[in-house]
Amino acid sequence: MTVSGQCSPEFDDLRTEFEKNIASGEELGASVVVDIDGEVVVDLWGGFSDSERTRPWEADTITNVWSSTKTVTSLAVLMLVDRHQLDVRAPVAEYWPEFGANGKDRIELRHLLSHTSGVAGWEPPFTMDNLYDWDSASSHLAAQKPWWEPGRSSGYHAQNYGQLLGEVVRRVSGKSLAQFVADEIAGPLDADFQIGAHELDWPRIADVVPPPPLPFDLTALPEGNLMRKALGSPPLDAAAANTASWRRADLGAYNGHGNARSLARIMSVIPCGGSVDGVKLLSPATIELIFEEQSNGRDRVLGVPLRFGIGYGLPEPQTVPAIPDGRICFWGGWGGSMVVMDLDRRMTITYMMNKMGLGLLGSPRSEAYLRAVYQVIDA
Template structure:
């Protein structure tokens, strides 16, 4: 299968790595972009949209990018901070009064943005159909008590990050999160990205191929285990992403649909100081907030060491040794999608694929691509 697109000569090793994975079928279909200060140095795509290998992955193919969606959700919230409509140190209840219930009155917006709020998921019972009901899902979270003392540790808000922050966006902007992203981010930038997916776009979606099972069976963990509660309620089911109900939902934690090009177009706003081709989304002061460390230690949901700033992960030499410990923020998605914003190099690296690999944040493939990118730019 031929890889299509553009690649500057200095990134030939990245192209070779990508072509190898496509031809060996390590990848089914994928796209990768490297944006250096607004110049698209790499924009490659290839493979297939389906397991039957009947539909080629084209320039306009999109797919569910899982938790790379969180990068765009965080950007939406930071844009409202930038406009003075939100304050990261204000209580969430200032914007969403019902959220104060059950001891959550002192949880600040920065706690939601950094996965340190203690509200890392829904209390069971809570099923997939409940997830698709915005009012119900928000009211459940508003009524719950935190699972640990807010601000003392991170616990990855894997499934409810978009619900928590999306409700805040809705309260202050009057728009749903999906509509805010469409109107305030995707449209001004001409970026082919959406939370959920319009039915007219379904024919060009590359269905996801589920990854190997998680290394631990959540159902054998104690019912009060934080990993089980966060990841297992509702049960994680990658195949759900290929359904109509999923595509119609507003799930800012993990149902964004796009490709590497649209993710790079949007997230380069951070790498490039807030402005993309004359469209300003953030000011430098707001970008500085991202790098205010909120937690640094073992994440109580994922069980691995993580560092969080406000809205994004920060480099960690143990968990993501392939990301330099510099002024870089990032996040990735279940199965391997990845978004890296490198402010020192004014570089954005994005990767989206449909064949999911092992790992909730990144994969061996995304690691290999990033290592190759940094070998190239630092040579």
């Protein structure tokens, strides 16, 4: 299976690494893009859309990108901040009054954006049916108590990030998160990205291939363990992403569908100063908010060191060693997808795939691609 697309000669090592992984089967199907100063210098895709290897990964293949979706969800919220419809230091209850119940009245919007709110998931029991019911899922969160003192430290909001922020978007804009992204981001930028997936697009979706099992059993952890509560309610099931119910849902934490090209098109707005091809989404002042550090230390849910600004992760050498220090923000998805926005170099790097690796943030494959890019840029 050959790799298609275009690649500037200086990035030949990246292409070689990508081709090697496709040829060996380490990748099933994938895409990778590098955008520098608004110019796409790498746009590669290859492999297969299905585990039976009967459908090639095409230029317009899309897949479920897991938590790389959060990069777009955060952008949607920051756009409303930029329009002065939201204030990152205002209590969430100012926009969503029911959320102020049970000691959450002082939780600020920035705490949701930085995973420091203490509301890192749904209190069990909570089912997939609850997840797919927007009003039910929001009501559950509004009624809960925080799991720790808000603003003190991060605890990755793995499954409910899109519900928390999406409800704020809905209350302020009058649009669902999925509709806001369609109307205000993907549409104006002509980017092939959506939260959920329209049924007419299902034939070109590359089904995800679940990762190897976690090296431990979540259900064996104590009932009050934050990893168990955040990741196990409802239980994480990669195969759910291939179902009709998942694709019809509005899950801004992890059911975005796109590819490396569409994520790079959207997220390059941050390294490029707020505009892409004349379409302005953010001001420089709002972009600066991203780099106001909100937490720095061991994440209460993932158990690894993480740094969060407002809406995005910031470089953390122990956990994401392939991302250098500097004015860089990023996030990735379960199984290895990755979005890196490097403002120092006005560069965006995106990688999306269907064969999931082990790990909730990055993978050996994504790390190798990032290193190949930075070896060129920093040479």
